[in-house]
Amino acid sequence: MTLRRRGEKATISIQEHMAIDVCPGPIRPIKQISDYFPRFPRGLPPAAGPRAAAPRDAPAPPAAASAGRRSPSDGARDDDEDVDQLFGAYGASPGPSPGPSPARPPAKPPEEEPDADGYESDDCTALGTLDFSLLYDQENNALHCTISKAKGLKPMDHNGLADPYVKLHLLPGASKANKLRTKTLRNTLNPTWNETLTYYGITDEDMIRKTLRISVCDEDKFRHNEFIGETRVPLKKLKPNHTKTFSICLEKQLPVDKTEDKSLEERGRILISLKYSSQKQGLLVGIVRCAHLAAMDANGYSDPYVKTYLKPDVDKKSKHKTAVKKKTLNPEFNEEFCYEIKHGDLAKKTLEVTVWDYDIGKSNDFIGGVVLGINAKGERLKHWFDCLKNKDKRIERWHTLTNELPGAVLSD
Numbered sequence: 001m002t003l004r005r006r007g008e009k010a011t012i013s014i015q016e017h018m019a020i021d022v023c024p025g026p027i028r029p030i031k032q033i034s035d036y037f038p039r040f041p042r043g044l045p046p047a048a049g050p051r052a053a054a055p056r057d058a059p060a061p062p063a064a065a066s067a068g069r070r071s072p073s074d075g076a077r078d079d080d081e082d083v084d085q086l087f088g089a090y091g092a093s094p095g096p097s098p099g100p101s102p103a104r105p106p107a108k109p110p111e112e113e114p115d116a117d118g119y120e121s122d123d124c125t126a127l128g129t130l131d132f133s134l135l136y137d138q139e140n141n142a143l144h145c146t147i148s149k150a151k152g153l154k155p156m157d158h159n160g161l162a163d164p165y166v167k168l169h170l171l172p173g174a175s176k177a178n179k180l181r182t183k184t185l186r187n188t189l190n191p192t193w194n195e196t197l198t199y200y201g202i203t204d205e206d207m208i209r210k211t212l213r214i215s216v217c218d219e220d221k222f223r224h225n226e227f228i229g230e231t232r233v234p235l236k237k238l239k240p241n242h243t244k245t246f247s248i249c250l251e252k253q254l255p256v257d258k259t260e261d262k263s264l265e266e267r268g269r270i271l272i273s274l275k276y277s278s279q280k281q282g283l284l285v286g287i288v289r290c291a292h293l294a295a296m297d298a299n300g301y302s303d304p305y306v307k308t309y310l311k312p313d314v315d316k317k318s319k320h321k322t323a324v325k326k327k328t329l330n331p332e333f334n335e336e337f338c339y340e341i342k343h344g345d346l347a348k349k350t351l352e353v354t355v356w357d358y359d360i361g362k363s364n365d366f367i368g369g370v371v372l373g374i375n376a377k378g379e380r381l382k383h384w385f386d387c388l389k390n391k392d393k394r395i396e397r398w399h400t401l402t403n404e405l406p407g408a409v410l411s412d
Helices: 012-024 065-067 072-091 122-127 204-209 343-348 376-390
Strands: 129-137 144-149 162-172 192-200 211-218 226-234 244-249 269-277 282-291 304-311 332-340 350-357 365-373 394-401
Touching: 012 144, 129 211, 129 226, 144 162, 162 192, 192 282, 204 343, 226 244, 269 365, 269 376, 282 350, 282 394, 304 332, 343 376, 350 376, 365 376, 365 394, 376 394
Parallel strands: none
Antiparallel strands: 129 144, 129 244, 144 192, 162 211, 211 226, 269 282, 269 394, 282 332, 304 350, 350 365
């Protein structure tokens, strides 16, 4: 402590103040907890072993003897006091002693983070689950998708609820050409639809290479609809004529591959029925429906109709035309035309079927076509021969539309 003159105000440094208030003795550096619990990796040294407790009545050893026999612990205590005097006034703590440092417990391995893509991830909990079933009707070339219900959907509106609906797409392919959707249910996070959506014109080849994309969205009246979650099912997982049920956690939106093989691009499908009627002495051609037509208008849809010709047509009287179906890529016509012709002459004829997009004030756009007859190949040839062999029997087949027709005039 510094000396002061008479009448002078006492000045106390912060170190002295802390020494007066905290401890009666000199300031000592704060010891680490390991100083009070030393660890010896190879066991206790002989000098630090347990000492035998001396009896209380035993006389104290002489001062000279004690001075001559100083234990290692006494020397360490004096060293601590010297260090305290050296560093205590500045509030510094001495560095580690040069002796062997005590062993530290091994570090714990870092815990593994949960897989964010798994079904037990936070996304699964946040987006919800969807229950649905799929059935491929091989005989009728139809894929039936029954959307049952959803549970625990993500809230999308300010009221903490959502207005959900489900839409379906077949990939790869144009979105609007094969888009189906359910009705919208209002203000619910656990909707129950129990609605069946059907794709027509699905072939065994489609079941091998196509994938069904099922998306759950929130409908908004005054702005764009919002995406909630989706799941994708490769159709090759389905067995023909067997219903498969799914209960799947919705996932975040996945990117759609834009670099699809252009050779797989189609103009659509058409369902045609053929029947030679012995009663009417003619060929009955039925235009049942089309599916997944190419979009020709700016709104992403078409206004399709179908024309048929039986060639060669010398008198140019074989043209028949269906009604126009507005703003659709999956029209249903259910119209039938009759060509009066002898059964023996059909082997020399060719049936040409074309699909067009109706436009007002300009030329109609050609969508696609198909030719059935003796010069056709594959399913088209087989369909024609089956009709010739089976009189009075109605035979329906799906055919893929092509963008080129041999000898066809691409104008309406």
